Amino acid sequence: MFEAIEKKDIRRLKKLGQHFHAKNKETAALLCLDHAFSVSDNLEKSIEMSDIETAISSSQIFLTYAELMYECFAYPPPLNSKSVSRLFCVKEATSQQRLLLTPGTFLHKHMRLSPVGEVSISYEEFLDLFNKSLSSRLYKSINAQLNLFLQCKVFDPCPSLATSQPCQKRDCLQKHVLDLSWFNARIRFQLLQVSIVQFLHLRLKLTVIKNDPALARIER
Numbered sequence: 001m002f003e004a005i006e007k008k009d010i011r012r013l014k015k016l017g018q019h020f021h022a023k024n025k026e027t028a029a030l031l032c033l034d035h036a037f038s039v040s041d042n043l044e045k046s047i048e049m050s051d052i053e054t055a056i057s058s059s060q061i062f063l064t065y066a067e068l069m070y071e072c073f074a075y076p077p078p079l080n081s082k083s084v085s086r087l088f089c090v091k092e093a094t095s096q097q098r099l100l101l102t103p104g105t106f107l108h109k110h111m112r113l114s115p116v117g118e119v120s121i122s123y124e125e126f127l128d129l130f131n132k133s134l135s136s137r138l139y140k141s142i143n144a145q146l147n148l149f150l151q152c153k154v155f156d157p158c159p160s161l162a163t164s165q166p167c168q169k170r171d172c173l174q175k176h177v178l179d180l181s182w183f184n185a186r187i188r189f190q191l192l193q194v195s196i197v198q199f200l201h202l203r204l205k206l207t208v209i210k211n212d213p214a215l216a217r218i219e220r
């Protein structure tokens, strides 16, 4: 897993994420999938939509990632949650009901006043930071994924079909045979897109609007 994270091997990270999710190892699954979907390389991202099977499976895995991420911040973790402390490098402070955030970690970087060094925060402050930083990260990921859908052409009929002429484009990604399997795959892909849009509007947007109204306005 750490080798795949280090190499930014998106395909392997997605496979590992599915594997861990199937085994109910949700912390490891979330770590793999978060790395898989946070890669900003445009070439790598375009590969996700370069053929029908990859586009469908990538969208299905993205939905799993969104669910895992949402469950992570929507249900407050207990003070002594082992999975949260492992995933976010959070330590219990010696004084009661307080937690320590280590410099360089995800939550430390999201603190408003950019503190230097280890920081001790109350459990209530931790929950607020946890909810805001993760919901904002997921919100940005979903918007990036929706933009990727807009660039996906592999389900579109090739314009050459309208002229009944052979396609002249080299490496044309669009479809030249509009059969039942193409139709079913296209419907499936559209249903996955609808599920992700519904997820954004019915479950996530309210959290983001409450936490950061400016972000909700800018992103869409």
Ligand SMILES: [Zn+2]
Binding pocket: 158, 159, 160, 167, 168, 169, 172, 173, 174, 175, 176
């Ligand atoms: Zn074509």
